[in-house]
Amino acid sequence: MSTAASTPLFACSRCFSRHPFEELSPGEQLCKECRGLFPVVKCTYCRSEFQQTSKSNTSSICKKCEANVKLYGKPTACEYCNTIAAFIGNKCQRCANSERKYGAAVTCEQCKQRCAFDRHDDSKKVDGKLLCWLCTQSLKRALARTKQHLSVDKHKHRGHKLSSHKDKRKSDMMKSKNSGDSLNESQPSEKKSKLNPLQGELDPNSSDHVVAMTQLKETIASLQKKVQQKEMELLSKDKLITELKAQHHNNTTDLRNEMKNKERMNETKFTLMNTKIQNLLKEVATLSKSAKKNNKNTKSLLSNTENSGSGTDSPSTN
Template structure:
């Protein structure tokens, strides 16, 4: 059997050409020609992976989010998944579409947040668990790393087997010993058997998950912490903005109160001045009227006196003409 036939080949997820597993990129499973010389990065907002296409443009924002930022401004945290990707409303486009398609969100079995959507299809579940999009992606990357590690171990064993082709008898004796050891520990629990031979069963996956600092749990925890920090920072910023708005309102109310007080004082002063002016005018009018009354009284007295004198003179003149005729 040739070397090419002995080495398993895997398909590129973009062009579907077949290559050895170690030549494909982790996560995206892209060949060298598809991924080129540019790295695959995560979008700062929607957290989806995309490949940079230019050395001059090293932005960590995908084209879709970049267009949304230009159209709607910077996004806010999604009320379901807490990803900073809610450009319109309080939900990111991914959660809004899933809610419209599958109904209300449910609790994710990994991160325990209410950000998963039940598709009512067991084939869509990862390892039989109902997970949110972030946990699904993290678990898939962890499984890909585990498979890559297992492939490397198998390749190493294959090379060791070829290098020790002349020692078949010794290898047979070792295998007999290994089988005897397995049979002697057959009554022991599965956990102990996995410690004796960690390459058996699914315990190897669990062991790799515990030893790998980039395992699904760690990645999910780090992602959730980052999103929580971003959400808390946003809330702090909102509270600061609210406090600034309240301080501004208080300042405006104080200024309005001061203006109202000043206007009232000026109005009272104007009214006092007007009342004083009216009071002086009335006093002056009263004085003039009193003078008129006095003048009229004096004229009336003088007229009465002249009338009396005239009457007296008339009487005197009448009595003087009658007396000779009487004699």
């Protein structure tokens, strides 16, 4: 009683009932009953898990990302992990903090992308592998599910063993009462067949089946991540092609306009030159006509002068 009284209790953030700290969920601080009322979902942006706390609000965006969307707008893809969570710059906050603490990113051993960060601590590795945050969370969930299924299988095996022991005791009691050997031999075989209806068939809850399913899910998730990365690369290439086409169209239009302007200027200059030539030709013709008239006048004056000179000399000789 004194031990229970000395243990500190913490209130659930929804129903305000008090529980030990380890019984409350991380982040939202919900008790087991409140956790069962609302589903655990992944954030659309940062891909971290969080629990919805209201049936009316079924948003798949965590509170931190909602606040960042209000401050910075919708995020872009992180250049390392490819999650749509880069609100500032081209890196998400998780990768930016890891790069600042542990240095440049390295290749993840699971998804083969350059999005893991080496902490130089083997205890931080999952199953001895250096993984990125997304693959680490995925593998931890897979190991937790496998552990849970193994515990369920172990519990079922214990129950089956206990049931077989009880049936064996009943069969022994029947053997002591009945004297027929054939009947005594047939009853245990029938009971064994009833107790093992799935004998020879694949048990969907077996550990091997669970591990295989987990590996397939992880492979599918990795392939989906690669497909998403390829789609983003294609989109960026399409965007670059569109920009280049637009630039080419603008350059072609500018060249055409420049050629038209030059042609227009040349035509204007040609017209002005033709007009100037015509005017000069007219001036030359006018000058030639005036020169001819001047020549005629000069000749007539000279002839008149000669005639008048000859007339004055004749009387003086007489």
